[in-house]
Amino acid sequence: xxxxxxxxxxxxxxxxxxxxxxxxxxxxxxxxxxxxxxxxxxxxxxxxxxxxxxxxxxxxxxxxxxxxxxxxxxxxxxxxxxxxxxxxxxxxxxxxxxxxxxxxxxxxxxxxxxxxxxxxxxxxxxxxxxxxxxxxxxxxxxxxxxxxxxxxxxxxxxxxxxxxxxxxxxxxxxxxxxxxxxxxxxxxxxxxxxxxxxxxxxxxxxxxxxxxxxxxxxxxxxxxxxxxxxxxxxxxxxxxxxxxxxxxxxxxxxxxxxxxxxxxxxxxxxxxxxxxxxxxxxxxxxxxxxxxxxxxxxxxxxxxxxxxxxxxxxxxxxxxxxxxxxxxxxxxxxxxxxxxxxxxxxxxxxxxxxxxxxxxxxxxxxxxxxxxxxxxxxxxxxxxxxxxxxxxxxxxxxxxxxxxxxxxxxxxxxxxxxxxxxxxxxxxxxxxxxxxxxxxxxxxxxxxxxxxxxxxxxxx
Amino acid sequence: xxxxxxxxxxxxxxxxxxxxxxxxxxxxxxxxxxxxxxxxxxxxxxxxxxxxxxxxxxxxxxxxxxxxxxxxxxxxxxxxxxxxxxxxxxxxxxxxxxxxxxxxxxxxxxxxxxxxxxxxxxxxxxxxxxxxxxxxxxxxxxxxxxxxxxxxxxxxxxxxxxxxxxxxxxxxxxxxxxxxxxxxxxxxxxxxxxxxxxxxxxxxxxxxxxxxxxxxxxxxxxxxxxxxxxxxxxxxxxxxxxxxxxxxxxxxxxxxxxxxxxxxxxxxxxxxxxxxxxxxxxxxxxxxxxxxxxxxxxxxxxxxxxxxxxxxxxxxxxxxxxxxxxxxxxxxxxxxxxxxxxxxxxxxxxxxxxxxxxxxxxxxxxxxxxxxxxxxxxxxxxxxxxxxxxxxxxxxxxxxxxxxxxxxxxxxxxxxxxxxxxxxxxxxxxxx
Numbered sequence: 039x040x041x042x043x044x045x046x047x048x049x050x051x052x053x054x055x056x057x058x059x060x061x062x063x064x065x066x067x068x069x070x071x072x073x074x075x076x077x078x079x080x081x082x083x084x085x086x087x088x089x090x091x092x093x094x095x096x097x098x099x100x101x102x103x104x105x106x107x108x109x110x111x112x113x114x115x116x117x118x119x120x121x122x123x124x125x126x127x128x129x130x131x132x133x134x135x136x137x138x139x140x141x142x143x144x145x146x147x148x149x150x151x152x153x154x155x156x157x158x159x160x161x162x163x164x165x166x167x168x169x170x171x172x173x174x175x176x177x178x179x180x181x182x183x184x185x186x187x188x189x190x191x192x193x194x195x196x197x198x199x200x201x202x203x204x205x206x207x208x209x210x211x212x213x214x215x216x217x218x219x220x221x222x223x224x225x226x227x228x229x230x231x232x233x234x235x236x237x238x239x240x241x242x243x244x245x246x247x248x249x250x251x252x253x254x255x256x257x258x259x260x261x262x263x264x265x266x267x268x269x270x271x272x273x274x275x276x277x278x279x280x281x282x283x284x285x286x287x288x289x290x291x292x293x294x295x296x297x298x299x300x301x302x303x304x305x306x307x308x309x310x311x312x313x314x315x316x317x318x319x320x321x322x323x324x325x326x327x328x329x330x331x332x333x334x335x336x337x338x339x340x341x342x343x344x345x346x347x348x349x350x351x352x353x354x355x356x357x358x359x360x361x362x363x364x365x366x367x368x369x370x371x372x373x374x375x376x377x378x379x380x381x382x383x384x385x386x387x388x389x390x391x392x393x394x395x396x397x398x399x400x401x402x403x404x405x406x407x408x409x410x411x412x413x414x415x416x417x418x419x420x421x422x423x424x425x426x427x428x429x430x431x432x433x434x435x436x437x438x439x440x441x442x443x444x445x446x447x448x449x450x451x452x453x454x455x456x457x458x459x460x461x462x463x464x465x466x467x468x469x470x471x472x473x474x475x476x477x478x479x480x481x482x483x484x485x486x487x488x489x490x491x492x493x494x495x496x497x498x
Numbered sequence: 499x500x501x502x503x504x505x506x507x508x509x510x511x512x513x514x515x516x517x518x519x520x521x522x523x524x525x526x527x528x529x530x531x532x533x534x535x536x537x538x539x540x541x542x543x544x545x546x547x548x549x550x551x552x553x554x555x556x557x558x559x560x561x562x563x564x565x566x567x568x569x570x571x572x573x574x575x576x577x578x579x580x581x582x583x584x585x586x587x588x589x590x591x592x593x594x595x596x597x598x599x600x601x602x603x604x605x606x607x608x609x610x611x612x613x614x615x616x617x618x619x620x621x622x623x624x625x626x627x628x629x630x631x632x633x634x635x636x637x638x639x640x641x642x643x644x645x646x647x648x649x650x651x652x653x654x655x656x657x658x659x660x661x662x663x664x665x666x667x668x669x670x671x672x673x674x675x676x677x678x679x680x681x682x683x684x685x686x687x688x689x690x691x692x693x694x695x696x697x698x699x700x701x702x703x704x705x706x707x708x709x710x711x712x713x714x715x716x717x718x719x720x721x722x723x724x725x726x727x728x729x730x731x732x733x734x735x736x737x738x739x740x741x742x743x744x745x746x747x748x749x750x751x752x753x754x755x756x757x758x759x760x761x762x763x764x765x766x767x768x769x770x771x772x773x774x775x776x777x778x779x780x781x782x783x784x785x786x787x788x789x790x791x792x793x794x795x796x797x798x799x800x801x802x803x804x805x806x807x808x809x810x811x812x813x814x815x816x817x818x819x820x821x822x823x824x825x826x827x828x829x830x831x832x833x834x835x836x837x838x839x840x841x842x843x844x845x846x847x848x849x850x851x852x853x854x855x856x857x858x859x860x861x862x863x864x865x866x867x868x869x870x871x872x873x874x875x876x877x878x879x880x881x882x883x884x885x886x887x888x889x890x891x892x893x894x895x896x897x898x899x900x901x902x903x904x905x906x907x908x909x910x911x912x913x914x915x916x917x918x919x920x921x922x923x924x925x926x927x928x929x930x
Contacts, residue, residue, distance in 0.1 A: 039562070070814070072737050076581045078814045081573055082559035086542065099539040102561040112541055122612050124534030151576035159581065172738035208739050208855070215855045217739060289531045292630035293661040293671070294908045296847075296864075376540060413852035415883070417862050422881050422929040424860055426852050444852060448883065448929045476528065476632055478909040496930040 039087050039104045043185055046089060046109060051189040053117045056092035056128060058188040060333070061085070062375030067146075068178040069154045071162050073171070076155055086375050091116045095124025096357065100376035127360030131336055133191035138330040139198070142227025146179045146199050149228050154179075161236055165207060168244040172208030172217075177201075179228075184375075192335040200326065200482060201230045202469060205240060209247035216247040217412065218428055223326035223469030223482055246410070246429040253443040256432055258498040262402045262491065263447070263457075264433060266409035267466035269425060270388045270487025275472070277451040278316040279386040279485075281420035282343045282351065283369075283474075284358035286381075294476045296418025299451065300349060302362065307349050310455020313391060316344035318353060320368070320384030326469045326482040327384035332370040334379060341367050343386075347455065355381050373479035380475050388487030391461035398460055398491045405433035406445050406497050424448045446498045457495055462488035499563045504545050505643045507566055511574055514589050516548040516644040516775050516813065523637045527611050530630035532619050537612070546774070548813045549573070550589070553582035557814065585736075589644050589775045590797040590807060596649050596771040596778050600764045603654050605679040611635055614658075621689045622662060626696065631660035632908075636767060647776030653677070655767030657906050658685060661865060662692045668702050668878055670695035671845045671865035673717050675906035675913050678765040695844060698868045698875050705867060705879030705928060711840035711896075712884075712924040713833050713870075716903035718843045720914035721861070723757055723821050725849050726888055727912075730759075730784045730792070732799035733815035741857035741888060742790055751788035751892030754826060758783050759794060759810065760915075761819035766904055768820040768913045772809070779809035779819065788892070794818060820913040826898025830918050833897050835873035837920070842868040842875065846884065847910050857888030860927070885927040894922040 040061045050057035063085035070078035086102030087109065097120035099112045158175050165173050179201045186194045202223040209216050220239050224230035265273070280286065281298040289297055300307075319340040320329050329338050334356045342350045354362065355370035358381055371382035399407070409429040416423040427445040431438045467486035473479070501519040509515045526538040544561045554577050558569050611633045622629050634657040641650045655677040663669050672691045674684060714722070729740040741750070761770040761779040770779045775797055783791045795803065796811030810816040834842060844866030851859045861884050869877035897920035906913045 072585070072733065075585050076583050077585055077733070078557060079555065079576070079580055080557040080559070081569060083565040083569065084544075084559065084561055085565070086561060095534050096536040097538075098536060099541070101541045103541065103543060104562060104564075108541070112539065115539060116537075119537035119539070119612070122534060122537065122616075124529075124536070150579070151573070152579035155580045174737055174739070206739065210738070210855070215853055217852075217854060289628070289630065290528075290535055292530045292628075292663075292669075293528075293632055293659055376542065378536060378538060413850045413858075413860060415848035415850050415860055415862055417881070418847065418864055422862070422883070424883060424885075424927075424929075448927060450929050453929075473909065476526075476908055 039085065040185055042087060042106060042109055043187060046087060046113060047187050047189065049110060050089055050091060050113045054091045054093055054120065054189065056189055058090040060088050060184060060186045060375060062182060062184045064180055064182045064374065066178060066180045067151060067154060068176065069158050071158050071175045073173050074162050074166060079151065079155065084374065088375055089113055089116055091120040092126060092128060093120035094126055095120055095122050098378045125361065128356040129359035129364065129366050131356060131366060134331060134335050135193050136331065137195045139196060140225045140324065140328060142199050143229040144227045146181055146201065146227050157231060161240060164237055165240055165244060168241065170207050170209055170244050174206045176204045186335060188335060194331050194335055198225060199227055200225050201228060203234065203236060207243060207247065209251055211251055214251040216251045218243045218247050221469050224324055225326060225328040226324045249441040250428065250443055253441040256406065256442040256445055256497065260494050261497045262405035262493050263495040264398055264402065264405060264407040265490050265492065267464065267486050267488060268410045268468050269408050270490055271468055271485030272411060272414060272425065273454060274316055274386045274388050274487055275383060275483065275485040276416045277420055277423055277454065278343050279318055279383040282353055283381045284352040284354040284362060287352060288358055288361055291474065295474050299419040299421040304349050308347055309344050309349050309452060310347040311458050312347040313461055314344055314347045314455050314458055315342060315389035317341065317389050318343055318383050318386045322385050325385045326484045332368045333372050334366060334370040336366045336368040336370065338368045353381050353383065355379060371481050373481050377475065377477065377479045380479065382474065382481050383472055383483050385467065385484040387467065387485065388461065388490060390463050390465045390488040393460045393462045395462060395489055398462055398489055399433055400436040402433050403435055407431045407433050407438055408445060412444065421451050423451065447495060449495065454492065457492035458490050459493050460491040462490060464488045499543055499545055501641045501643050503563060504547060504566060508547060508549060508570060512549045512551040514550040514645055516589055516642065518546045518774055519641045520544055521639045525611055525635045527615050527633045529615055529619065531628045532623055534615065550586060551577050554580055555583040555586045585798060587798040587801045589646065590777040591646050594647050594776060594778050599651060599769065599771060601654065601677065602679050603677055605682055606656050607654065609635065609656065618689060622692060625693060626662040627665050627667065629660060629662045631658065633658050642772055642776050644776045649772040649776060651771045653767055653769065656685065658688060659907050660688060660692060662696065664696055664699055666702055668699050669865050671717065673905040673907045675767055675904050676765060677767050677769065680765065695866050698866065699878045701877040703877055703879060705882035705926065707927050709923045710926055711837050711920065711922050713837065713840065713842045714919045714921065715842065715844045716916040716918060717905045717907060717911065718846050719823065719919045720821065720905045720911045720916045721846050721849065722888065722891065723823060723916065724910065724912040724914060727757065727759060727784055727818045727821055729854065730794050731816045732793045732795050732803065735793055739854040741855060742793065743855060745790045748790055749788050750790055750889055751785055752895035753787045754898050755785060755788050755892055755895045756783060756824035757785040758822040759818040760822040763820065763822060763915065766820050766913050766915065770819050773811040775811040775813050777807045777809040777811060782808045818912065823916040825900055825902050825917040828897050828899050830899050830901055833899060833918060833920050834870060834875065837870045838872060840870045842870060859888065860885040881928055883927050884924060886925045891921050891924060896920050896922050
C-alpha cells in the first residue's frame with residue numbers, strides 16, 4: 039500500500055488545512071510458553087495507511103485494503119467528518135525530511151524462529167529446576183517501518199526494531215502464594231538477550247518469591263523508606279509522567295484515563311523536595327520507547343517534567359501544544375499504525391544524584407527497603423497511589439534485616455516527592471507497556487531511577 | 499481478502515488449518531469539555547490463521563493477502579523445528595450447525611453519530627459544568643473455515659459513554675452498549691441518567707477508611723466481573739494463576755450470585771454463534787448460585803479436562819465473549835433505603851491484583867461514590883480505594899436488583915449485562 043501514500047497526501051491536501059498520511063508495517067514474532075509447553079508460536083505482518091485531516095476539527099481514518107477507490111472514499115469521509123465543528127488547532131512546527139533507524143548487532147531478521155523457542159525453553163527449564171510451578175514466559179520482537187508525510191512538507195522514513203521479554207511466575211508452598219514478574223525491553227536486535235542476563239534475573243525472582251512466601255507482615259507504622267529503582271520508576275511514570283501529559287491536563291482523556299491534579303497554569307508549583315528532578319527522554323539510545331521523531335514529525339528531546347521539586351514542563355504533541363499556544367516537545371506516539379497519535383511518555387525517570395546505597399541506609403533507624411512491587415494503582419487525577427512491595431526488607435539501625443511480606447504504601451504524589459531527602463547515584467530501568475487512549479493503546483516505555491530515601495512514610 | 503484463498507494456500511501443507519477472516523467498519527466520536535476532539539474511522543480486514551502439523555502449532559495474522567507468500571514458506575520451515583504443543587489435541591472435528599442470530603438494528607444503523615453527540619452536549623450543557631465521552635458505531639463480519647466447519651456472522655452495535663462534571667467538578671459516568679432497536683429509548687435518554695446521578699451529589703468530601711456495605715452499580719460490578727471471568731479460561735486455570743484454579747465445585751460466592759459467559763444474547767455487540775475453531779457458542783454458567791460450575795474451554799482444553807467444549811476458542815487460549823450476571827428481585831431504591839452505613843459506587847478503575855489465586859486486589863472507585871447513612875445518600879466521596887478480595891466480595895453478596903443495565907466502558911469493562919449488587923463489609927482504604 040506504500041505506493042498510495044504520496045497520491046493520498048496529494049488528494050487529501052486539496053481539501054484540508056492540514057493533512058498527514060502514514061504508511062506503517064509491523065512484522066512481529068512471538069513465542070509463549072506456559073509451564074514448559076510451547077503454547078503459541080506466532081508471526082504477523084500488520085500494515086496499512088492512516089490519514090489525519092485537520093479542518094474545523096480533527097478526523098482520522100485508517101484502511102488496510104489496497105484499493106485506491108476505497109482509500110479515496112475513506113479520505114472523502116474523513117474530510118467530511120473534519121468539517122464538523124470541534125477542536126482545530128495544531129502548533130506550528132518546521133517540516134522535516136529525514137530517515138532514521140535503530141541499529142541492531144544481532145538482527146531480528148537473521149534469528150531463526152526456533153532459536154527464540156530454544157531460548158525460552160532453556161529459561162523455563164531453569165525455573166522448573168528452581169521448583170517454580172507456575173510459569174508464563176513470552177518473547178516477542180517487532181520491526182516497524184514507517185513512511186510519514188504531511189501537507190507542510192514533512193517526509194520521514196524510519197525503521198525501528200524492538201525485542202521484549204515478559205515472565206509471570208508463581209510460587210506456592212503450604213498454601214502460601216506469591217506472584218512476580220520480570221519485564222525487559224530494548225530497541226535494537228537480539229544482542230539484548232545477552233545483556234539482559236535473563237537466567238540470573240529469573241533465578242533472583244524465584245528466590246524473592248520463595249522468601250516472600252515465608253515472610254511475615256511488618257507491623258503498621260511510620261517508617262523511613264528506601265525505594266529501589268523499580269519503585270522509583272513506577273512512581274516516576276504514574277505520578278510525574280501521566281499528570282504532566284498536556285492532553286490529560288486539557289481534559290481530552292476525561293471520559294477514560296482521566297485528567298490531572300496539575301492544572302494548565304501550574305508550572306512552577308512545588309511538587310516535592312528541591313532535590314527532585316523528573317525526566318522523560320525518548321532519545322536514550324536503545325531505550326524501549328526510543329524515537330528520533332515523534333508521530334507528528336517533531337524532533338524528540340529530553341524534558342524535565344519536575345525540576346528542583348517544581349512542576350516544570352508538560353509532555354505535548356502538536357494538538358495539545360496548539361491548544362496551549364506553545365510548541366510541541368515531541369511526545370506524540372501511537373501504538374500501531376491505525377491509532378491516532380496521543381501525548382505519551384517514553385523513558386521516565388527520577389534523575390540520579392550522589393548518594394551511595396550504604397549512605398542511604400546508614401542512619402535509618404526503622405525502615406523498609408522496597409525493591410520491587412506487585413499490586414499498584416493510582417487515581418484518575420494521578421494523586422492518590424498505592425504500591426505493594428514484592429521484594430522488601432525490614433531495615434533497622436542502618437542494616438537490612440529480614441524479608442517482609444507485601445508492605446503497602448498508600449500515599450499522595452506530593453507527599454511521596456516531598457518526603458525524599460536523599461537520592462542515589464545509581465540508575466536502572468525496567469520496561470513496561472503504558473496504556474492510554476480509546477481504543478486502548480499500549481506503548482513501550484522504560485521507567486526507572488536510582489535508589490531513593492524517603493522519611494516518615496506510613497506503611498501497613 | 500478471500501477466506502478460500504488463504505485456506506487453500508495453507509491447508510495442503512499441514513494436518514489442520516483454521517482461518518478466521520474479520521472485516522470491520524468502526525466509527526468513533528470522542529469529545530471532551532463540551533466539544534468534539536476527533537472523529538475516527540477504521541475500515542480494516544484481517545485474517546488469523548492457525549496451523550497444526552505433527553503436533554506442532556503456529557499462528558499468523560495478516561492484513562494484506564499478498565503478505566502470505568512472505569509468511570508461509572518461512573513458518574512451514576520453522577514449524578518442523580519447534581517443539582510439539584502438548585496442549586493442542588485437535589480443532590473441533592464435528593460438523594456443527596450454528597444458531598441464527600436475531601438482529602433488530604435497523605434504527606440503530608440509521609443513527610448519525612455527530613448529530614447524536616452534538617444534541618446530547620446541547621441538552622446537557624445548561625445543567626453541568628462540562629461533559630466528555632465517546633460514541634461508537636461498530637460493524638463486524640466474521641467468517642471461519644476449518645476442515646470440518648464453515649460459518650459466517652455479523653455483529654453490529656452502538657456504544658456510548660459519557661462523563662459529566664458538576665459545578666464543583668464532581669464527576670459521574672454513564673455507559674450503554676446495545677445491538678437492538680429496543681434499547682433506542684435508553685440510548686436517547688442518557689442525559690437523564692447523567693442528571694439522575696448528579697442529583698445524588700451533595701456534601702463532597704474525602705472518604706474514610708473502614709468496612710462498608712457497598713452497592714455496586716451495574717457499571718462498577720461489570721468491572722469486577724470483567725476481571726473475574728477471564729480467569730475462568732482453561733489456559734489461566736492451567737497456568738495456576740487464577741482464583742478458579744483447584745476450585746471446581748467449590749462455593750466461592752453467595753448463593754444469590756450466578757455469573758455467565760453469554761454470547762447468545764443478541765441484544766449485545768459481542769454475541770457470537772461460533773468460536774475461533776468452528777464450535778457453536780453457548781451460554782455458560784461459570785459461577786452458579788455461588789458455586790464454580792464451568793471453566794471456559796476450546797476443543798483441546800475440553801478434551802484434556804474430559805468435558806465438552808464451551809465454544810470459547812481462542813485456539814491458544816479460550817476466552818469469554820460477553821458477561822451476564824443473573825438479576826435478583828430487589829428494587830434499587832429499597833437496596834439504598836435498607837443500607838445503614840454504606841456506599842453506592844458508580845464506577846471503578848485501575849484494578850490490580852497482588853494475588854491472583856485468592857483474588858486479592860485493589861481498585862479505585864470513581865465517578866460517583868455516594869455515602870449512605872440510615873437509608874439516605876448524605877455525602878459524595880472521593881479519594882478511596884477498595885482493598886479486598888474477589889472471593890470475600892462475592893461471598894458477601896446480600897442483595898441483587900431486578901433491574902439490569904448493559905454496559906461497556908473503555909478497556910476496564912467487557913460487554914456486560916449486570917444488575918446492582920449489594921455486598922456487606924467491603925474494606926475501604928485511602929492514602930495517608
